[in-house]
Each structure stands twice: as structure tokens, then as C-alpha cells.
Amino acid sequence: MSTTTETLPATGRFFRAPAPVPHAQPLGFVSFVRTATSNPIEIWGTRAFKEPYIVGSWLGVPNIVVNDPAGVRHLLVENARNYVMQPLRQRILRPLLRDGLLTAEGQLWRRTRKAIAPIFTPRHISGLTETMQARSEIFAEGLAAREGRELDLSHEMAMLTFDILQATLFSNDIASDPDSFAQSTREFLGSMGKIDPLDLLGAPAFLPRLRRLKGKKSMTYFRGLIAETIEKRRGRIARDPESAPNDLLTLLIKADGLSSAEIEDNLITFMGAGHETTARSLAWTLYLLSQAPQERALVEAEIDAVLPTLGHPSEWADKLPHTRAAFEEAMRLYPPAPSLNRTALSPDKVGPIDIPAGATVLVMPWLIHRHEMLWDRPDHFIPNRFLPENRDAIDRYQYLPFGVGPRVCIGASFALNEAVIALALMLKHLRFDYEQAAAPEVVQRITVQPAGGLPMRVVRRR
Numbered sequence: 001m002s003t004t005t006e007t008l009p010a011t012g013r014f015f016r017a018p019a020p021v022p023h024a025q026p027l028g029f030v031s032f033v034r035t036a037t038s039n040p041i042e043i044w045g046t047r048a049f050k051e052p053y054i055v056g057s058w059l060g061v062p063n064i065v066v067n068d069p070a071g072v073r074h075l076l077v078e079n080a081r082n083y084v085m086q087p088l089r090q091r092i093l094r095p096l097l098r099d100g101l102l103t104a105e106g107q108l109w110r111r112t113r114k115a116i117a118p119i120f121t122p123r124h125i126s127g128l129t130e131t132m133q134a135r136s137e138i139f140a141e142g143l144a145a146r147e148g149r150e151l152d153l154s155h156e157m158a159m160l161t162f163d164i165l166q167a168t169l170f171s172n173d174i175a176s177d178p179d180s181f182a183q184s185t186r187e188f189l190g191s192m193g194k195i196d197p198l199d200l201l202g203a204p205a206f207l208p209r210l211r212r213l214k215g216k217k218s219m220t221y222f223r224g225l226i227a228e229t230i231e232k233r234r235g236r237i238a239r240d241p242e243s244a245p246n247d248l249l250t251l252l253i254k255a256d257g258l259s260s261a262e263i264e265d266n267l268i269t270f271m272g273a274g275h276e277t278t279a280r281s282l283a284w285t286l287y288l289l290s291q292a293p294q295e296r297a298l299v300e301a302e303i304d305a306v307l308p309t310l311g312h313p314s315e316w317a318d319k320l321p322h323t324r325a326a327f328e329e330a331m332r333l334y335p336p337a338p339s340l341n342r343t344a345l346s347p348d349k350v351g352p353i354d355i356p357a358g359a360t361v362l363v364m365p366w367l368i369h370r371h372e373m374l375w376d377r378p379d380h381f382i383p384n385r386f387l388p389e390n391r392d393a394i395d396r397y398q399y400l401p402f403g404v405g406p407r408v409c410i411g412a413s414f415a416l417n418e419a420v421i422a423l424a425l426m427l428k429h430l431r432f433d434y435e436q437a438a439a440p441e442v443v444q445r446i447t448v449q450p451a452g453g454l455p456m457r458v459v460r461r462r
């Protein structure tokens with residue numbers, strides 16, 4: 001396993017980012033099930049942050065934690081065809097997202113990825129950044145109007161990214177009023193959040209899951225709204241193609257080879273995969289900056305000096321390196337998608353470890369991003385690591401907020417542009433202070449998030 005190659009300043013006081021304390025001893029069966037269903041990132045022991053591979057088993061199925069970047073490359077790139085999405089993840093997500101790209105497999109996945117890839121090209125993303133800028137400006141003004149108040153930044157960032165996603169997906173051209181649409185989306189996505197103990201114990205799909213039954217009504221209603229929205233747009237494109245906005249919905253409708261049901265599944269997938277993830281990272285970035293005054297000063301100075309000189313918002317992510325580095329470091333410490341797990345179709349070997357067919361392999365950004373052999377001061381917030389001059393020291397397979405290989409996040413560039421634009425416009429005039437005595441408690445639902453929200457005071461800085 002490669003060891004740390006970063007060369008960071010030896011001195012400097014860096015903020016230690018809160019996280020559950022790893023166990024010294026493995027958990028027993030009962031506490032394992034309890035922890036895995038209440039907060040899965042708490043199951044890990046100290047070994048998981050020190051060793052390249054850990055071999056175990058669950059209900060008779062072997063599982064292998066792969067922390068070695070060379071092993072990650074083998075699994076997710078070189079021999080990716082030998083692996084499918086883990087059944088537990090599919091049991092949770094597939095009833096909601098159906099044949100969307102995130103949950104599709106095999107031939108369906110290949111066809112869908114091919115149809116959708118042209119939608120997320122730099123040219124299209126560049127076109128969407130103007131909307132990201134306009135929505136972020138309005139949002140930042142709204143925050144400024146609440147200056148002096150303590151707000152739940154976790155909730156606020158979800159509102160912002162939902163608004164941006166809705167504007168870039170549908171240009172607000174939806175089949176209901178925006179408030180009830182937002183409400184039904186929240187209810188629908190809320191049912192994605194938690195692992196059901198039945199799933200963890202491998203119970204067959206026909207057994208009813210209480211958590212999921214509750215979401216059934218909201219799912220039917222939400223899917224109905226999405227289907228109507230697609231029909232409305234189809235009608236508009238047919239009547240007057242020039243008048244249809246050039247947003248993700250129009251691009252999906254025009255994509256080659258997607259049925260109406262597949263367009264619906266993929267719209268829902270984008271909403272599921274592309275809203276809370278970015279929101280969590282934005283909230284963590286603001287929290288981490290509030291605890292690291294030196295880093296915050298660098299970001300503010302950059303925004304003050306560089307932002308007024310910048311042109312088109314598609315250039316900001318490259319021209320605001322400190323702002324981007326703070327966001328990337330926040331995604332290292334709190335990867336929104338903390339596990340990329342797979343099941344082996346046939347036997348394989350990764351590093352020194354034999355992988356039997358049917359074994360679960362666990363590639364965990366949560367572990368790899370804080371691994372002692374890979375990072376200098378792994379638990380500390382040091383955005384410098386991600387400045388362009390230091391970037392080469394980070395192995396491609398040790399930093400995986402967006403995954404890697406054929407199933408790498410299709411929205412990565414969308415999210416990065418959105419985040420830098422939103423941060424720059426919020427931090428231009430505002431500062432966010434965390435005034436609670438206790439650090440936030442970190443929990444994994446589907447994303448890694450602060451338990452019970454993230455109260456922060458909004459202060460005008462100039």
C-alpha cells in the first residue's frame with residue numbers, strides 16, 4: 001500500500017474535524033446490528049483506519065474492506081465488470097429509483113449511461129452555471145435578510161441545492177405549484193434515508209418494511225407529478241421547439257433511446273443523487289471554515305480579490321482555488337457517499353486477498369479518506385492539500401467523493417461548479433458562526449450529515 005506522499009506545512013494549528021471514535025475492539029452481533037441501523041459509520045474499529053485490507057463475514061457472506069488505492073483501482077476500474085452493486089443498497093434504492101442510472105445494472109446501465117453521458121458534457125454544464133449563479137445570488141440575499149439569526153444550515157443548504165436542481169432540471173416549469181412540489185419531493189426523498197433492519201438481515205424483498213410502507217403514498221403522488229411534468233414539456237417541445245428551455249429535462253427528452261418511464265426514473269434519480277449530496281458538503285464546508293479562522297481568511301481574501309475580476313461562472317471553479325480546496329477537503333472529511341460497495345460475480349484476487357464469488361467488497365471513502373497510511377494528519381481540516389500545486393501528491397484512488405471507474409458520478413462537474421459558485425456568492429458578504437458548546441454529532445443516513453441539523457449564526461462581514 002502506498003504511504004502518505006503529501007508535503008504539508010509541519011507547523012500550523014489545524015482543526016480536528018469531529019467524527020465517531022473508532023472502537024478498540026470489534027462489536028458483538030447485537031450491538032453491530034443496532035449500530036449499523038442507527039449510524040453505520042460507527043461500526044468501524046481502529047484497524048479499519050490503519051490496515052490496507054480487512055477480511056470478515058456477515059451472515060455467512062465473506063466481506064473484504066479494501067483501503068489500498070491499488071486495490072480500489074483493481075475493483076472499480078480494471079476488473080469493474082466482475083462486480084455489481086451490493087444487494088443491500090439495491091434493496092433500499094431500487095424500489096424508489098427503479099431503472100434510473102444509479103440503480104441500473106448490466107445492459108440497461110450501459111445503454112442508459114450512453115444516453116445520458118452527453119447531457120453532462122462541459123458545454124451543457126457551462127450553460128447551467130448561469131442558472132446556478134442566479135439562484136445562488138437570490139439565496140444569498142435571502143440569507144443576508146436574516147442576518148444575526150441562527151439558522152439550521154443543514155436545512156438551508158438543502159433548500160439551496162434543491163432550488164438549483166429544480167431550476168436546472170425543469171426551469172421551474174413543473175406540473176404543480178413550487179411549494180407543494182418541494183414538499184412532496186422532500187417526503188419522497190425522506191423515505192430513502194435509513195437502513196431497515198430487515199434489509200441488513202437479508203430478509204427477502206416481499207417482506208413489508210415499515211419505513212418504506214410509510215413512503216408509498218408520497219411516492220405515488222410524486223411520481224405522478226414527475227410524469228405530468230414530462231408530458232407538459234413534451235407537449236411544449238412538440239408545439240414550439242424553440243420555446244422549450246434548454247435544461248436537463250429537455251436534454252433528457254431529446255436523449256437517444258430512453259423510454260418515458262426511463263426518463264421519469266432518471267429525473268427522480270438526479271433529484272435523489274444530486275441534491276442532498278451537494279447540500280451536505282456545502283454545510284460541512286461552512287462549518288469547517290467557521291472552526292478554522294486562518295483558512296476562512298484565505299477563502300474570504302480570495303473571494304474579495306478575485307471574484308470581481310471573474311467572467312462567466314463556468315470559470316469560477318478553476319479560478320477560486322482556495323474556495324474549491326475548502327469544499328474538496330470537506331468532501332474528504334465528510335464524504336456524502338461514504339461507501340461504494342460491490343458484490344463479486346466470480347472469484348478474483350485483490351492485492352494478497354482472495355475474493356470468492358458472492359463476496360461483498362467494501363470500498364469506503366469514509367475509511368480511505370481518513371486512513372492513517374494515506375494522509376498526513378488525516379482527521380484535520382487542511383484545505384491546502386487540494387491546492388493545484390499539492391494536488392499531484394494525492395493518488396487518484398485515495399480520494400473518492402465521486403467514486404471512480406465506469407460508475408463514477410455523472411454529476412461530479414455539475415456539483416463542483418455549483419458548490420464553488422454557491423460558496424463564493426454566500427461568502428462574499430456573509431460569515432457563518434457555529435456557537436454551540438458541543439461539536440456536531442456525525443451520522444450516516446444515506447449521506448454523512450450532522451445529527452439534528454447544523455445551527456449557525458449568519459453574520460454580515462462587510
Ligand code: HEM
Nearest residue numbers: 102273274277278336337340401402403407409410411415
Ligand atoms: C457533492 C455532490 C455529489 C457527490 C458527493 C456524489 C457522489 C456520487 C458517487 C460516489 C457515485 C458513485 C456510486 C458508486 O460507485 O457506487 C455517484 C453516482 C451518481 N451520481 Fe453523484 N454525487 C454528487 C452529485 C451528483 C449530482 C449533482 C448528480 C446529478 C444531477 C448526480 C448523479 C449521479 C448519478 C446519476 C450517479 C450514477 C452513475 C452511474 O452509476 O453510472 N450526482 N455520485
